[in-house]
Amino acid sequence: xxxxxxxxxxxxxxxxxxxxxxxxxxxxxxxxxxxxxxxxxxxxxxxxxxxxxxxxxxxxxxxxxxxxxxxxxxxxxxxxxxxxxxxxxxxxxxxxxxxxxxxxxxxxxxxxxx
Amino acid sequence: xxxxxxxxxxxxxxxxxxxxxxxxxxxxxxxxxxxxxxxxxxxxxxxxxxxxxxxxxxxxxxxxxxxxxxxxxxxxxxxxxxxxxxxxxxxxxxxxxxxxxxxxxxxxxxxx
Numbered sequence: 305x306x307x308x309x310x311x312x313x314x315x316x317x318x319x320x321x322x323x324x325x326x327x328x329x330x331x332x333x334x335x336x337x338x339x340x341x342x343x344x345x346x347x348x349x350x351x352x353x354x355x356x357x358x359x360x361x362x363x364x365x366x367x368x369x370x371x372x373x374x375x376x377x378x379x380x381x382x383x384x385x386x387x388x389x390x391x392x393x394x395x396x397x398x399x400x401x402x403x404x405x406x407x408x409x410x411x412x413x414x415x416x417x418x
Numbered sequence: 419x420x421x422x423x424x425x426x427x428x429x430x431x432x433x434x435x436x437x438x439x440x441x442x443x444x445x446x447x448x449x450x451x452x453x454x455x456x457x458x459x460x461x462x463x464x465x466x467x468x469x470x471x472x473x474x475x476x477x478x479x480x481x482x483x484x485x486x487x488x489x490x491x492x493x494x495x496x497x498x499x500x501x502x503x504x505x506x507x508x509x510x511x512x513x514x515x516x517x518x519x520x521x522x523x524x525x526x527x528x529x530x
Contacts, residue, residue, distance in 0.1 A: 308461070316420060325428075346429065346508060346522040354516050362517065394461060403512040404450050405468050409461035 308410035310395050311315060315383065316416045323382040324413045325413050327395030335398040336378035339364075340391040347394065353378055354401055362365045380400055420445045420511045424521035432529045437481075437496040439524045441509035449513045451492040452482055454493065456506040456523075465507075468492060479503070504528045 311326045329336065332357045339347040339362075346350040349362030367389060369381045378397075382389060392414050396407040425440040443449055450469055454462040456477045466477025473485045492509060507529075509521040 337518075344522060347480075347520040349517060352516060396462075401516045405512075406452065406464055406467060407518055409454075409463070412459075412463045 305414035308395055308397055308408055310393075310410040310413050313411070314414045314416075316418065317382075318418050319386060321385050322381065322383050323385065323415075324382075325393055325415075326377070326396075327379065327410060328377045329395075329397040329408070330376065331397060331399070331408065332375070333399050333408075334375070335401055336372065337396040337398070338368075338378070338380045339394045339396065340364065340389075341394060341412075342391050342407060350380065350393075382415075385415075387417045388417065390417045391415060419467045420449060420513045420519045420520055422509050422511050422521040424507075424509050424524050426524055427522065428527070430527040430529060431499045433501055434498050437494070437499045437503065437526065439494040439507050439509075439526065441483075441492045441494065441521060442490050443492060443509075443511045445511055445513045449511045451483075451485065452479070452510040452512070452518070453477065454491075454508045455479075455493050456508065456512065458505075462508060465494070475487045479524075499528045501528050501530060 308329045338350040351370040353359045354376045384408040395410040398405045398407045421444045423442045452467045453465040466475045466486045476482045510518045
């Protein structure tokens with residue numbers, strides 16, 4: 305049982321390049337999330353998926369797209385990377401949509417955009 | 419709407435001293451509250467959560483937190499700090515909808 309896994313662990317991009325961050329969970333969770341973490345700002349929600357086939361914007365969606373490929377996988381795409389997207393990206397999952405449920409986090413992807 | 423405020427972005431304590439990390443929340447409905455810990459270069463790990471079953475919540479690694487509705491607080495404490503407690507700590511609130519709201523984090527340094 306690996307929990308939430310993310311690839312790659314680290315990536316360097318040039319401005320304007322594109323890339324996809326991958327996330328998978330093996331806990332049979334319905335809800336999945338993408339956050340970015342920046343110094344002094346905590347975690348901010350980019351997009352989330354309440355169930356397979358649905359996605360919704362979070363607090364900071366601009367410059368990103370997501371795909372809920374199936375119940376296990378939730379990918380985050382940067383179409384044209386900008387230096388402002390340099391951050392640490394975390395994927396998380398939760399069993400359902402009840403407020404009481406815990407979110408479980410992956411180890412993160414560290415992205416540097418030059 | 420929900421939000422969380424963590425007072426003190428950096429806290430330093432001596433090894434063996436009391437750890438107190440502050441969290442105040444704002445919520446228009448009864449909230450569920452969480453404390454997460456993040457060790458360097460790792461993801462977030464759940465320490466404990468408040469689910470309304472008891473106001474004093476015990477978590478892993480000797481941490482506990484007390485929910486005080488009158489003060490809208492959910493402060494994290496540990497009686498005796500250990501070097502391995504050095505990490506970033508995040509408070510989060512979940513009330514309605516499908517989102518968590520995180521505080522900006524508190525970095526804990528333990529001085530030997």
